[in-house]
Amino acid sequence: MFRSILRPQFASARQQFFRFMSKEVRQSIDAAVKSAPVVLFMKGTPESPACGFSRNTIQILGYQGVDPSKFAAYNVLEDPELRQGIKEYSDWPTVPQLYINKEFVGGHDIIVQMSEDGSLADLLETEKVLVQ
Amino acid sequence: MPKPQEFEKRLKSELHAEHVExxxxxxxxxxxxxxxxxxxxxxxxxxxxxxxxxxxxxxxLITAVHSFTQKNYSPAEWAAQH
Structure with a gap:
């Protein structure tokens, strides 16, 4: 079971729980990716990140104004299958990993660079995931 | 444990990188x-x-370390910065 964590400061956030069969990791990750318009696979939780890269990514999504009701986070440290599986699923060697509307956007470096050049703001706007 | 030189050598040979830091x-x-x-x-x-x-x-090499960050430039982009 991968448990989604939502940021407590996101007032309208509702806790979501998903039950998965352990042998169906890919389907489980598919479901996680589809569970919200903005999905972050991270180390730790939004309120208590366990890694500087995850912490920074959460901060960027927060100040960009991502709508909490459209956001879900999954802690890869809670589940060894998710921790390994997400790397294979995305063909990406590191965590955090950001998905927007089921499309893989990138990891921490890409999110920072997109934040700096404005393309992240554009993407979030286009994908209609910002607080209105 | 990977050494910095291993990253440099690999990136130069596999990606024809003209500059690696x-x-x-x-x-x-x-x-x-x-x-x-x-x-x-x-x-x-x-x-x-x-x-x-x-x-x-x-x-x-990435799987052997805790953290790996990258910045990638085309030669034209790199020249424009320097």
């Missing part, structure tokens, strides 16, 4: 690296595609 950003433990890569293979490719090229070239 490898910084040991670990503060001593040797578990964190930050790289700058300049390669003509990046020309016309977006960030995600560039990162995937780099990740593929040093995949086994």
């Amino acid at each position: 490898v910084e040991d950003s670990s503060g001593g433990c040797g578990q964190a690296f930050a790289v700058v890569v300049v390669s003509d293979l990046f020309e016309g490719k977006n960030r995600l595609a560039r990162h995937r090229l780099v990740n593929g070239a040093v995949k086994d």
